[in-house]
Amino acid sequence: MTLKQVLLYVLLVWNIVVLCAYGLDKHKAIRHRRRISEKTLLFQTLILGGIGASLGGAVFRHKIKKWYFKLCWLLGLLNDFVMLYLILTKLSD
Numbered sequence: 799m800t801l802k803q804v805l806l807y808v809l810l811v812w813n814i815v816v817l818c819a820y821g822l823d824k825h826k827a828i829r830h831r832r833r834i835s836e837k838t839l840l841f842q843t844l845i846l847g848g849i850g851a852s853l854g855g856a857v858f859r860h861k862i863k864k865w866y867f868k869l870c871w872l873l874g875l876l877n878d879f880v881m882l883y884l885i886l887t888k889l890s891d
Contacts, residue, residue, distance in 0.1 A: 802889040809846060809881060816847030820854025820861070827860070836861075840870050846881055848874020 819842055823834040839861070843851035852871045854860060861867040 800889075800891055802885055802891060805885045805889070806882075809878070809885070812845075813847055813850030813853075813878070816842045816850030817854045817857075818850075820851060821858050824854075824858040824860040836867075840867070843867075843870045843874040844877065846874070846877055848872075848876065848878045 819834055819839060823839065826833050839851070848871055851867075851874055855862050855867065855871060
């Protein structure tokens with residue numbers, strides 16, 4: 799397995815983890831249970847989890863009214879796309 803493949807898998811898995819975190823937090827919110835902190839969700843989003851967070855917000859309709867989540871989703875998406883670009887263009891197979 800090449801470094802490029804490993805990095806792509808890590809990015810994919812991390813975004814799935816972030817998507818699941820948004821789903822879990824929504825589930826906990828509905829059941830009035832102890833929630834995942836907003837700081838944690840925002841941190842996960844900014845650390846290369848923009849795709850998963852944006853999908854989590856859309857799929858679970860979670861945190862969609864908060865402007866700072868929308869801003870972090872955009873910044874996270876930008877981070878993800880820059881990382882994808884660098885992985886796909888700058889690393890050799």
